[in-house]
Amino acid sequence: MTGNIIHHQPSYLEYQGRYKGLLGWILSTDHKRIALLYLYSQLAFFFAGMIMGVFMRLELIAPGRQIMDPATYNALFTMHGLTMIFLFIIPGLAASFGNFFLPILIGAKDVAFPKLNLFSWYLFVGGALIVLIGMFTGDGPPDTGWTFYAPYSLRTNTNVVVTVFGAFVLGFSSVLTGLNFIVTIHRMRAPGMGFFRMPLFIWAMYGTAWIQLLATPVVGITFIMVIADRLLGIGFFDPAKGGDPILYQHLFWIYSHPAVYIMILPAMGAITEIITTFSNRVVFGYKAIAMSSLAIAFVGYLVWGHHMFTSGMSETARWVFSLLTFLVAIPSAIKVFNWSATLYKGSINLQPPFWWAMAFIFVFMIGGLTGLVLGSVATDVHVHDTMFVVAHFHYIVFGGAGLAFFAALHYWYPKMFGKMYNKRVSNIGLLVVFIGFNTLYFPMFILGIMGMPRRYYDYLPEFTFLNQISTVGSWILVTGMIIVVTNLLRAKKMAPEFIDNPWGGRTLEWKIQSPPPLENFEEIPVIDHGPYDLVKD
Amino acid sequence: MFTGNSNFVSGVDSAFVFIIGISTFFLVGITAVIIYFIYKYNSKRHPVAEEIEGSTRLEIIWTIIPTILVIMMFYVGWHAYAPERIIPKEAMKVKVTAQEWSWRFQYENGKIADTLYVPANKSVALELNSVDVIHSLYIPAFRLKEDVVPGREKSMWFIAANVGTYDLFCAEYCGLRHSYMLTAVKVVAPDQFNAWLAAGPVKLDSAAAAVPGAQGKLIIQSKACIACHTMDGTKLVGPSFKGIYGHKVIVETNGKEREITVDDEYIKRSILDPTADVVKGYLKGQMVSYKGQLSDEDIKQIIEYIKTLGAEK
Numbered sequence: 147m148t149g150n151i152i153h154h155q156p157s158y159l160e161y162q163g164r165y166k167g168l169l170g171w172i173l174s175t176d177h178k179r180i181a182l183l184y185l186y187s188q189l190a191f192f193f194a195g196m197i198m199g200v201f202m203r204l205e206l207i208a209p210g211r212q213i214m215d216p217a218t219y220n221a222l223f224t225m226h227g228l229t230m231i232f233l234f235i236i237p238g239l240a241a242s243f244g245n246f247f248l249p250i251l252i253g254a255k256d257v258a259f260p261k262l263n264l265f266s267w268y269l270f271v272g273g274a275l276i277v278l279i280g281m282f283t284g285d286g287p288p289d290t291g292w293t294f295y296a297p298y299s300l301r302t303n304t305n306v307v308v309t310v311f312g313a314f315v316l317g318f319s320s321v322l323t324g325l326n327f328i329v330t331i332h333r334m335r336a337p338g339m340g341f342f343r344m345p346l347f348i349w350a351m352y353g354t355a356w357i358q359l360l361a362t363p364v365v366g367i368t369f370i371m372v373i374a375d376r377l378l379g380i381g382f383f384d385p386a387k388g389g390d391p392i393l394y395q396h397l398f399w400i401y402s403h404p405a406v407y408i409m410i411l412p413a414m415g416a417i418t419e420i421i422t423t424f425s426n427r428v429v430f431g432y433k434a435i436a437m438s439s440l441a442i443a444f445v446g447y448l449v450w451g452h453h454m455f456t457s458g459m460s461e462t463a464r465w466v467f468s469l470l471t472f473l474v475a476i477p478s479a480i481k482v483f484n485w486s487a488t489l490y491k492g493s494i495n496l497q498p499p500f501w502w503a504m505a506f507i508f509v510f511m512i513g514g515l516t517g518l519v520l521g522s523v524a525t526d527v528h529v530h531d532t533m534f535v536v537a538h539f540h541y542i543v544f545g546g547a548g549l550a551f552f553a554a555l556h557y558w559y560p561k562m563f564g565k566m567y568n569k570r571v572s573n574i575g576l577l578v579v580f581i582g583f584n585t586l587y588f589p590m591f592i593l594g595i596m597g598m599p600r601r602y603y604d605y606l607p608e609f610t611f612l613n614q615i616s617t618v619g620s621w622i623l624v625t626g627m628i629i630v631v632t633n634l635l636r637a638k639k640m641a642p643e644f645i646d647n648p649w650g651g652r653t654l655e656w657k658i659q660s661p662p663p664l665e666n667f668e669e670i671p672v673i674d675h676g677p678y679d680l681v682k683d
Numbered sequence: 684m685f686t687g688n689s690n691f692v693s694g695v696d697s698a699f700v701f702i703i704g705i706s707t708f709f710l711v712g713i714t715a716v717i718i719y720f721i722y723k724y725n726s727k728r729h730p731v732a733e734e735i736e737g738s739t740r741l742e743i744i745w746t747i748i749p750t751i752l753v754i755m756m757f758y759v760g761w762h763a764y765a766p767e768r769i770i771p772k773e774a775m776k777v778k779v780t781a782q783e784w785s786w787r788f789q790y791e792n793g794k795i796a797d798t799l800y801v802p803a804n805k806s807v808a809l810e811l812n813s814v815d816v817i818h819s820l821y822i823p824a825f826r827l828k829e830d831v832v833p834g835r836e837k838s839m840w841f842i843a844a845n846v847g848t849y850d851l852f853c854a855e856y857c858g859l860r861h862s863y864m865l866t867a868v869k870v871v872a873p874d875q876f877n878a879w880l881a882a883g884p885v886k887l888d889s890a891a892a893a894v895p896g897a898q899g900k901l902i903i904q905s906k907a908c909i910a911c912h913t914m915d916g917t918k919l920v921g922p923s924f925k926g927i928y929g930h931k932v933i934v935e936t937n938g939k940e941r942e943i944t945v946d947d948e949y950i951k952r953s954i955l956d957p958t959a960d961v962v963k964g965y966l967k968g969q970m971v972s973y974k975g976q977l978s979d980e981d982i983k984q985i986i987e988y989i990k991t992l993g994a995e996k
Contacts, residue, residue, distance in 0.1 A: 216859055217966065285967070291856050297833060298816040298858060303968030385834025391817060392832065425724075427732035434742045456819060456830045456854075458837050461768050465761050472753035476746060483745040484737075486713060489720035493732040496725065504721070508714060515706035518753070522760025524691075524698045527767070528826040531819060531854040595699075597823025599854040602862035606850065680734055 155663035157564065175260035176664060180267050181246035182562070184237060185555075187271065189631070191233035192548075196624065198226040203586070203620040206613050209605055216603040220289040221304070223601060225281055227292030228309065232316050233274050235547050236405060239412035240358070241270070241323060243554045244351050246562060248327060250655045251345045253336025253673065255665040258329040262322055269319035276312030280305045291601060293402075296383035296394040300375050307376050310369045317366040320408070324358025327351055336654075338673035342436070345653045345677040346422075346429065349436040350415025353443030357404045357411075361447065365401035368394065392457055399450035407446040409543055411439060413550030414481055417503050420557050421485050423651040424500035425492030428678040431484040438477035445474045455526050464523055471521035478514050482507065497649060498572040502553030505580050509549060513541030516591065534594020540587045549579075552630065559634065560645045564660040567637035575633060578626030585619030652678050688849065688870075689825035690842040694763035696826070701759050705752055767827070770840040774808035777801075781811070781818035781831040783857055783969075784864035785907035790880060795905045799851060799868045801843050802876035808840040815971055819855035822868055830855055843870040859920055859969060860910065899988025902981050911970070914992060920969050922962050926993040928986075934960040935967070950986050 156162075158178045165173050171183060202222055205212045214222070245263065249256050257263050281287040284305030290298055299306050331352050335344070344352075371382045372394075381387025383394040422429040429435065451459060451467030459467075485507060494500070516538045519525045529535065560566050589612040594600075598609045605613065647656040654677075658666060675681060687693050723729065777799070778789040789795050801807045811820060811831040818831040820839070829839040853864035871879065903909060903924075911920035922932075927945050934943055940963060943949055952959055954977060957970035977985075 216862070220856075220859065220861075289858070295817060295856070298856070301816060301968065301971075302858065303966065385832075391834070425732065426726065428734045428736055430735060431737040431742055434737065456828050458830060458832055458835055461765075464764075468761060469754075469757050472757045473750075475753050476749050479749040480742070480746060482713060483741075486717055486720065487735075487737075487741065489717065489724060491729070491733040491735060492720075492724050493726040493729050494721055494724050496721070504717065507717065511710050511713060515710055518702050518706060518756055519699070521753075522698055522702055522756055524695045524760045524763035524767075524826075525702060526760075527764060527828050528695055528699075528823070530828060531821070531856075597821070597850065597852070599821060599852050599862075601856040604862045606865075 155659070155668070157659070157661035158664050159563070159661050161664045173264075175256070175264045177245050177249050177256050177260065177263060178562075178662060180263055181242050181244075183267050184245060184270070185242040187274070188234050188237055188242060191229050191274070193627075193631075195226050195229035195234060196627065198222050198229065200620050200624055202226060203617040205603070206605070207617040208614070209607055209610060211604075217286070217289065219603040220601075221287040224288050224291050228277060228288075228313070231292055231405075231543075232277065232313055235409045235543055235551075236316075236320060237270060237323075238409050238547055239416055239551055239554055240327075240351060240354050240408065241267075242551075243416060243558060244327065244354075244412055245323075247558065247655055248330060248348060248351055249334065250658070250662065250666050251348055251653055251677075252331065252334060252339060253654055253667065253671045254330065254334035255667065255670075257326050258333055259326050263326055266319045266322045266326070269315055269322070273312050273314075273316030273319060276315055277309055278312075280307075280309030280312055284308065293398060294369075294372060295398075296372065296375070296389075296391045297385060299372060300384050307373050310372050314366050314369045314373075317362045317369075320358045321362045321366075324355040324362070327355040328359065331355070336671050336673050342433065343673055343676055344436075346418040346432065346435050346439070347412070347415035350411045350418070350439045353439040354408055354411045357408050357443050357446065361401045361404040361408075364397060365405075368397040368401070371397075392454070392459070395454050395457055396450070399453045400447075403450040403453065404443075404446045406542065407442055409547040410550075411442060413506070413547040413554075414439070416550050416554040416557070417485065417506055418481075419651075419653065420499050420503040420553055421488050422678050423557070423649050423653075424495045424497060424503075425488050426495060426650060427488070427492045428676070428680065429484070430487035430490070431480075432676065432678070434480055435484050438480045441477040442474060445470065445477070449474050452521055452526065455523050456530050468521055468523045468526075472518070475514065475518060475521070482511060482514075495649065498567075498569050498576065499553055499557035499649070501573060501576055502549060502556055505576060506546065506549040506553055509541050509545030509580075509583065513538060513546055516541065528597075529594045531600055532594035533590040533598045533600055536600050537587045537590035537594060540590075545583060545587070549583075552579075555634065557649070558655070559637070560643075560648045561655055561660045561662070563638060564642045564645065565637050565640050566643060566645055566648065567633050571629065571633040575626050575629035578629060579623060580626075582619050582621070582623030582626050586616055586623050587619070589613070589616045589619075652680070686844075687826075688843065688845055688847070689822075689827065690844070691763070691767055691826050692824075692844075694766070698756075698759045698763045702756050705756070767839070770808050770838060771806045774806035774840050775802070776808050776810060778810045779812065779820065779831065781813045781820070781853070781864075782907050783815050783910070783971075784853070784860040785910040786820075786851065786853075786864070786866045787905065787907060792880060794880060794882075797904070797907075798866055800876060800879055801868065801870055802873040803843055803846050803870050805873060806840055806842050808838055811837045811839065814976075816857050817855050818853045818857050818864065821852045821854035822849055823852070824849040825868075828854055843868070846870050846872060859966070864910075896984070896988030896991040899984035899986070902977070902985055903988060906973070906976065908985075921965060924989050924992050928990050928992070933963040935963060936960050947986050950989065951982050954982055954985070 158176055171179055205214055205219055286304045288304045288306045288309045374380045375382055381389040383389045383391050449471040451463055452471040455464055593609055593612050646660050780787040788799050813831040813833040820831055821828040825841050847870055849868040851866050851868050913923045916923045916925040930945050933940055955972055955974050958967055961967045
């Protein structure tokens with residue numbers, strides 16, 4: 147099964163195009179090289195954001211001032227949010243693993259528009275640079291929180307305009323990537339691959355791409371309106387000029403709630419692939435999982451109002467949004483049930499990516515179930531804007547999308563680099579991450595129910611104990627992350643192995659050499675069976 | 684009359700118990716099933732997998748059961764919340780003004796306080812106003828929260844059950860001293876409350892009013908100046924009032940530094956146009972103009988009061 151493919155083509159890593167060295171990367175339109183450009187930039191931003199988070203937790207280890215003043219703290223949680231959300235997890239698995247594996251999984255040589263794909267990465271880096279410029283110039287980094295709520299964001303003296311413009315540019319990267327993927331999925335599938343023969347990661351990417359394309363423009367326009375308010379004094383959102391700050395919240399969340407599904411859908415897709423591969427059997431409930439991805443993408447558009455139960459919407463809007471929010475829980479539950487059922491009567495191969503996927507399911511369930519508390523109006527009103535929301539959000543976005551990012555990295559690492567990492571160290575790293583994660587974020591649920599608001603630089607003495615546990619958790623989590631990433635970096639220095647299919651995967655990427663050649667397939671495969679069907683060679 | 688510290692606590696808490704109870708059942712159940720499968724169908728124990736493609740019956744079951752459960756959760760949550768929006772007409776009205784970074788409560792007789800005094804077992808309606816950005820009035824013990832939005836008239840209500848003191852936080856991020864924008868709800872027996880209320884509105888008798896600055900001190904307290912400016916020399920968001928009058932300070936005017944003396948004219952300008960001259964070492968744009976909120980007479984009284992806090996040291 148493994149190692150029996152003769153490597154007679156240079157891999158995409160070795161291939162020598164028109165340019166050498168760095169230029170050979172940043173001018174390459176190969177989807178795999180672009181994927182790695184995203185991967186490295188995202189990981190760099192992730193670590194920057196993580197360091198900011200550690201400093202925030204350090205400040206919160208006790209009431210009163212510890213290591214910074216309130217202005218610094220407010221800037222720090224804003225920058226932590228901006229970095230993690232706009233620069234790490236919104237591009238997320240779609241930009242890195244989506245770029246790398248979407249064409250391969252559908253049997254294509256590249257995406258539909260390779261130059262546009264490279265341009266999207268330029269926009270990503272350009273937007274990121276503008277955000278960074280916003281942080282280090284003008285009258286200080288923005289202190290509005292990543293949500294830029296008006297009218298505070300219109301009044302603060304900090305560098306909002308530049309940062310918001312950076313986020314605007316980043317949005318274009320997202321829109322164009324979504325467009326590229328939609329066209330690729332529609333036009334570039336290998337002969338014989340009908341929609342219901344696509345791997346489930348592709349279904350998840352398809353839902354994601356539509357959200358990127360349709361929802362992102364809304365926030366782009368909103369950001370331009372904020373800039374116009376600040377520079378031209380128009381007053382869309384400024385009550386002093388007859389504007390409406392609640393309108394800002396509607397426009398912001400019309401994008402930013404679906405954005406959560408931009409983060410989590412590709413994660414769910416990758417987890418589906420991993421669980422199926424390591425169960426060594428066909429996936430359970432293919433159509434249910436595929437349709438649930440589309441259902442999440444669609445219903446996810448209609449639930450933004452649950453961020454605004456206390457903002458002053460009408461009573462009708464409050465209950466309608468509550469009901470819709472509960473409906474979006476159903477497709478997520480269907481996914482969890484089908485993942486569990488895929489383990490049933492499988493032949494489970496306990497490898498590191500599988501453990502990462504299991505860690506994902508556990509924390510994602512906690513994140514999803516606590517989301518029910520936030521969907522119900524009575525309970526949401528109590529815990530809205532408290533540490534409970536911070537905990538829920540990190541369980542979904544870091545515990546969900548973030549852990550899935552690392553699960554995918556461990557799953558596809560041998561394919562991307564033709565090398566294998568130390569599995570034992572990886573398992574130890576995961577255990578430390580898992581313990582650290584829960585120690586860091588679980589106490590925040592209790593703090594929220596006790597009534598500690600979020601974005602607090604200082605707090606009352608009754609909240610001290612749980613905050614201290616949380617801060618200790620941040621140290622454990624960082625230790626785990628360093629173990630995990632060091633392990634992967636060390637693996638890159640090892641000698642290449644012939645590991646074309648180390649896990650016994652059934653989808654197309656495991657049928658080509660590791661690392662893949664420049665154009666993926668010598669011959670475009672003809673598909674005559676479902677993606678996970680057992681085919682005797 | 685009801686259990687809990689307000690009339691909403693038992694309904695909200697039942698919703699919490701219902702949702703978290705069902706969630707915990709599913710979390711523990713699914714986790715147990717997964718662990719059992721990993722044990723039972725481990726490749727060592729179960730070397731050959733069975734290719735089971737799915738089961739329509741199971742898909743229907745695990746679509747319908749969660750649907751019923753979440754609709755029940757929705758109903759429980761809405762049912763507990765709906766009464767929070769129906770404000771009784773007879774409720775005692777308190778006008779709440781939120782401002783970076785303090786709360787002000789004004790009663791029907793004109794009395795102003797920075798702590799929310801309410802009588803036990805009586806409905807109280809809060810009329811919410813903000814003079815600057817969005818704040819959110821949050822009383823965890825009552826399970827109540829509502830945003831305070833500038834330019835919108837909003838309200839909330841409750842009946843406090845038990846005599847005691849409870850935290851009142853600002854829950855919507857509002858800038859530099861957001862985490863210090865907190866005060867207390869003091870629930871007292873009705874007769875005690877009436878006595879407290881009758882003691883106001885705070886007016887000074889002629890003897891007290893004759894003390895220089897007494898009126899100004901009241902204005903400073905009621906307009907929340909003390910959220911950012913102390914009277915004891917401590918540095919907060921803005922300079923302390925202590926010893927500032929007649930003192931020479933370096934200010935930044937249109938990006939240029941210059942030295943000025945704090946006098947009547949400078950204080951008045953700082954109140955009406957706070958960003959014109961910002962004392963070196965302080966952030967620009969933290970204070971809003973009080974134009975229209977303070978009369979010339981008020982400003983005069985404030986200056987009188989600042990003078991009493993000591994001249995140049």
